[in-house]
Amino acid sequence: MMKKLFQPIDNAPLIIFRIFFGFLLAAETFGAILTGWVNENFIKPQFTFNHIGMDWLQPLPGIGMYLYFITMGILGVLVMIGYKYRYSLSAYTVLWTLTYWMQKTSYNNHYYMLILVCLIMIFLPANRYASVDVRQNPDIKRLSMPKWCSLVMILQVAIVYFFATVSKFYPDWLDGTFTKNLLVNKSPIPWIQEIFSQKWFYLFIAYSGIAFDLLIIPMLLWKRTRTIAFVASLIFHLFNAVTLQIGIFPFFALSFAVFFYPPEKMRKIFFRKKPILDLEKEPVYENKSVLLYFFLPYFIIQILLPIRHWFIKGDVLWTEEGHRLSWRMMLRSRTGYTVLKVIDKKTNARLNFDSIIRLTQKQYNSISDKPDAIWQLAQRIKKEYAKKGIDVSIYADTFVSINGKPTKQLIDPSVDLASAEWDYFFHNEWILLYDNQGNKIESK
Incomplete structure (x- = not known):
């Protein structure tokens, strides 16, 4: 040989x-x-x-x-x-x-x-x-x-x-x-x-x-x-x-x-x-x-x-976890939208993140349906407000459609993404999962 x-x-x-x-x-x-x-x-x-x-x-x-x-x-x-x-x-x-x-x-x-x-x-x-x-x-x-x-x-x-x-x-x-x-x-x-x-x-x-x-x-x-x-x-x-x-x-x-x-x-x-x-x-x-x-x-x-x-727990088609470096090429289309709620922990007032973070259209497209980009944006917003001495919580209302199918909620809206950790190797529990019938799977 x-x-x-x-x-x-x-x-x-x-x-x-x-x-x-x-x-x-x-x-x-x-x-x-x-x-x-x-x-x-x-x-x-x-x-x-x-x-x-x-x-x-x-x-x-x-x-x-x-x-x-x-x-x-x-x-x-x-x-x-x-x-x-x-x-x-x-x-x-x-x-x-x-x-x-x-x-x-x-x-x-x-x-x-x-x-x-x-x-x-x-x-x-x-x-x-x-x-x-x-x-x-x-x-x-x-x-x-x-x-x-x-x-x-x-x-x-x-x-x-x-x-x-x-x-x-x-x-x-x-x-x-x-x-x-x-x-x-x-x-x-x-x-x-x-x-x-x-x-x-x-x-x-x-x-x-x-x-x-x-x-x-x-x-x-x-x-x-x-x-x-x-x-x-x-x-x-x-x-x-x-x-x-x-x-x-x-x-x-x-x-x-x-x-x-x-x-x-x-x-x-x-x-x-x-x-x-x-x-x-x-x-x-x-x-x-x-x-x-x-x-x-x-x-x-x-x-x-x-x-x-x-x-990794969940369907990679939905969660995107493990998608990159896996030769999953030209395989699906993702569309969706994300509304971030930035809350001042001290006053409980809602803040406008557009005043300190400016995104291009392509970046808006990324945070509309990709959980890692949404998490990263939350971390960046947190840091920018921290420079002003403001401690914030950040919540995401994200709904995503795969291949034109009905939209489903992607991220748990009750989780503070500013405090959430990113798991490099396993499933991030704040990404919601669904069964084959489209029913939400509750986290254990």
Whole structure:
């Protein structure tokens, strides 16, 4: 087994992926500036809803975040051309991870995926060919890599698709409710929208989504179905890119295909002048310690994180506890509203939090249905009033609808969120639970 993992293969797939990946990193960050995403999420807000525990992490003032993203874009280009590869990619990884932790108002699974792939790529010899590093130091040039370099990339994307499949097995996906809602008004062309609204079509989208996520990796691994799988992947991701407008993710997902084809084929397509690998002349790159001490625990964590919500009381679809980092992608829609009551404990008077806390529209959307954002806002309001010497209690009237279903109360209105603690690992009892018939489950 170990011998197969360290079998030398042509490194063409890894080299071309580095080039694709670096380009996508640059496109993501420069695109964030050009589309107004940086302005909307970091410049306009008075503060950001960071990941809980990262309260110290807030955007740079003035034009600081523009310079921050320009720096990341430049680092992406350096990764693409392979200049100071590990330093450039490590710096990008740190900056992007801080960006990810800094805000979750515009949470997207592919932001998390970028972090993971950056971490993996730091440990892979992706600058050993077709790079500025090789031009400056020819001694590091290699034509091969151990087979495990391709396998870790395949395993990572397999984990994503597997848990994306598992998460779709719930009633609103299986009966087409979610996909029907998703496709409403998605096309300005009447006859296309008419097709989108047909039951057979949104059921087809729902079940083809399950079939695609379930079968795409096995089909890419099997030589006889590989090209069919790639064409299906191309259609699937381009359809998502057009209808869902989810940034670089469809192209990012497609780029992993290079690891499923024979390395020699990738060499012939992308590097025609690259010499054919001669195993007798090529030194072996093993680095067993990386495989044992980084990748083994890394993949154990990657398997544990998506299943943690099964050990938390309540339905993750409702509570959101354990939703992130679990590959629950494009799975449900949440709508709702929240009315906060801020009470001066001394006078029992109701206070207006809008006078000290200003939210953007996207932030209002977050506190309308997401319990962690509501709790965080309560903590921030508490701190702001504490600066004025006022001790407050904060209560939330929150009603939420999942996939267009009737609204239900999300948060216990009798709980003072200013005093409530956030439980990172288990259920927060102030989030109300319901049984299958919609009846409230009383907390024990």
